[in-house]
Amino acid sequence: MNFEEAIKDVARRSRHNAEIAETEEATKMAVIVPFIRALGYDVFDLSHVVPEFCADVGIKKGEKVDYALKIDGKVAVLVEAKPFSTNLGSVQYSQLFRYFTVTDARLAILSNGREVWFFSDIEEKNKMDKSPFFKFNFENYDKFQLESLQKFHRDSFDLDAVLSTASVLRYSDLASGYLKRQLHDPDENFVRFVGKEIYDGSLTKGVVEQLKPSIRAALESIVRSEISEKLGVAFQPAVRPEVQVNQDNADVLSVALEVVTTDEEAQAFLIVRAICAEIADVDRIFIRDTKSYCGVNFDDNNRKPVCRFWFNAKSVKYIGLFDEERQETKHEIASVSQIYKFATHIRKTVSAYL
Incomplete structure (x- = not known):
C-alpha cells in the first residue's frame, strides 16, 4: 500500500483499539509498531529499529527509550510510547530529553496511539525542545498534515529538509494560535x-x-x-438548483428558491466531509439542501444518504443517521461540533457505498 493508505490503516487500528488497549505494550503492538512500519522502517530489522534502546553514557544507568529508528547505521529518531489513556500534554518524557543529548538523533517522537508529537532542537542545538513542532492526530487530520508527515518517511528522509520543515511547522503553529486568539478576542x-x-x-x-x-x-x-x-x-448545486421554468414546474422553482443553506449547515457539511475523508474521496460527498432538512449524499445520489441535518427548529438541532436498511434515526446535538461523536457511524454508512 502507498503512504496515504498505510496511514489510513494505522488510523483504523487506532480507532479500533482505543478502548481495548489498556497498557503501554498493547498500544505499541496495536498502533506504534504499525506506525513505524508506515514510516518505511522494517520493524524486524535491527539496522532499522532497535527496541528498548539503551545508551548509558552520561545519563541514568539502565534507562531505556522504547525504540530507536536508524538510518545508515546512525540513530535518527527516538520513539517513546505511552498508553492510549495518557494525556500527552501532562506526561513526563525525561528519557527523550536525556537521550537527545547523547545520540545522533535530531528528532524525537512521543505517541499515545491517538496522537503523535514530533520534537526537535529548534531553540537550542542538541537539546530537545520542551514543546513539539508538529502534532498528528489519527482521528482528525487533513491533506496538508498528511503531506507534512510523509516527509519523515525513511525512503525520503533528509535531515536538513526535515529540520527546515520543523522550524516552519513550529512557528506556523504558534502564529496560527496567536491569530486564532486575536480572532476570538483581539488584544x-x-x-x-x-x-x-x-x-x-x-x-x-x-x-x-x-x-x-x-x-x-x-x-x-x-x-x-x-x-x-x-x-x-x-x-x-444544492443552493441554486437548475430548474427550467415552465407552467408545470413553476411550483418546484418557487420552493427551490426558498431553500437557503445556513452557515451552520455549511459547517456541518464540512465536518462530515472531514470524517469521510479517511475512507473516501471527499469529492464524492455532496450536500443537497431542501426546505425541511439539509441532506448529505454519497455520489450525489438520494438513494445513498450519508446523514441529514435538521437545523430549522429554533430551540433544538438533530442529525439524522441511517442504518443498513436506510432507516433514519434522529439524534439531538447541542452544536455542530458534536457531529464528530457520530464519526464511526458516518464512516460505516459511507463504507457500505464503496
Missing part, C-alpha cells in the same frame, strides 16, 4: 498594530476600545469570505 497590541493603518488620529485607550469590535468583525468577515470563495462550488 490591545494587535488592535493598535491594525489601528495604525486605518485610523488617522491618536490611538488613545478609548479609540482602541472603539476599534476592537470593528477589527474583530473584519477578521470574521475575512474568514467567512475565504470559506465561501473556496467552497462555493461545492455548495452551488
